[in-house]
Amino acid sequence: MVSERFPRSGHHDVIIVGAGVVGSAVAMALGERKVGAVVLDPDLSGRLSSSEKNAGGVRATWWQPVNIRLCLASVRYYEAIRDEVGFEQKGYLWLYGSDTWESALVHLDLQRRLGHRIDVLTPAQVGQRVTEIDRLDGIAGATFAPRDGLINPNLLKLHYQSRARSLGARFVDRVFVFAIHPAHDEVILECWQADEPLSDSALSRMMAQDERGSPQGGRLLELRCSALAICAGAWSPNLLKLAALDSPTEAVRRQVCLVHNRATNLAEHGMIVDTSGLYFHNEGPYILAGYSPPEEPPGYSFRYDGEDFFNKEIWPRMFARMTCCERLRHIGGWAGLYAVTPDRSAIIGLAAARIFEAHSFSGRGVMQSYAAGQELASLIATGQPGPSDARSLSRERFNGRGTLVPEPLHI
């Protein structure tokens, strides 16, 4: 596709940096409020973006009210467009050990009060629901939430982008933002538009840098806007630094595998989360399985450890829960980035005068994207919170001017 040659200079109402699922949802929500947005990304196809690398899980099964609210609002939207985005509500089955089961029970009341349907299962009922789970040791209890499920994240992103375009947004490809200058009544961005698509390694190198850098070839753009929205996922700290803003967020590698054997068919089930932290679901002819080692160091690494990861982290946990997984085969896999804050909840809000932000969704950005987009767009367009009221997720909580939002139910 030939990239749009965007005018070298000009003023725009809102510029959004990052065209992942979150930036695209913000553009759509701004369009719904009749605010025009220009969305910039060095790779609109999103090859390295987390929106491309995730497991597609959607759940309102959380312990923090704001996370439940954002997910419930998103689930309602995904239900309305379910065929277009492949939203299948086959539920989340969450297995708890004795160390966490009491806390899970304590949060049921909150979850139900906020409108999330969630059932309690005994270990024996787990075995009846998923007959492949025949090793019940270590399970103290489980929850099953039937409205949770799986979505196709690429279709969801395309839905946001196409609706945003129909409402006046422009998505501009091959544009890398390398300098941000907050000015008196606007924000000025220096950008570089590449002539050709960038290779994965060039993209990865450029996006990980947190200083001005030196673009080669292509065209330089100087764009001005009344409001800037930073929605650059795990790279958001680098953009914030360009605007002299700090960030508590760290990029952390997360790996998932595709595995297979003839004896295991989980097609009728949604996501299953084991007591060990392993999560898995059916994926076409295979099973997608992920695990997040707590000792993973922060950094922009996309290295996939292949058989080593499968043998060390995935197979032992699958076999410990299901004897049918003894002969499980490793098919392949990939690594992507989580953007993680110290309390494991996202940052949504005003970062500085005319600079807004929505990022650091750890493993939650797809499932919260619709409502997060509504919240940020409402703030930009009216200065007021949106219908899910995400004020508690503003960066102020890390500056001692708010309460942390610790979310233990992350995987």
Ligand SMILES: Cc1cc2nc3c(=O)[nH]c(=O)nc-3n(C[C@H](O)[C@H](O)[C@H](O)COP(=O)(O)OP(=O)(O)OC[C@H]3O[C@@H](n4cnc5c(N)ncnc54)[C@H](O)[C@@H]3O)c2cc1C
């Ligand atoms: C293995 C894995 C499993 C996951 N599973 C789930 C799940 O089951 N459910 C769920 O909801 N979430 C899951 N997630 C998390 C989810 O994928 C992310 O939270 C979400 O995709 C974040 O979207 P985003 O738009 O904020 O960021 P991204 O999708 O990463 O998009 C950021 C964009 O910013 C662009 N950018 C970067 N730097 C610049 C710059 N200088 N100038 C311009 N643009 C720039 C990038 O090119 C990129 O396109 C998972 C993530 C991983 C890695």
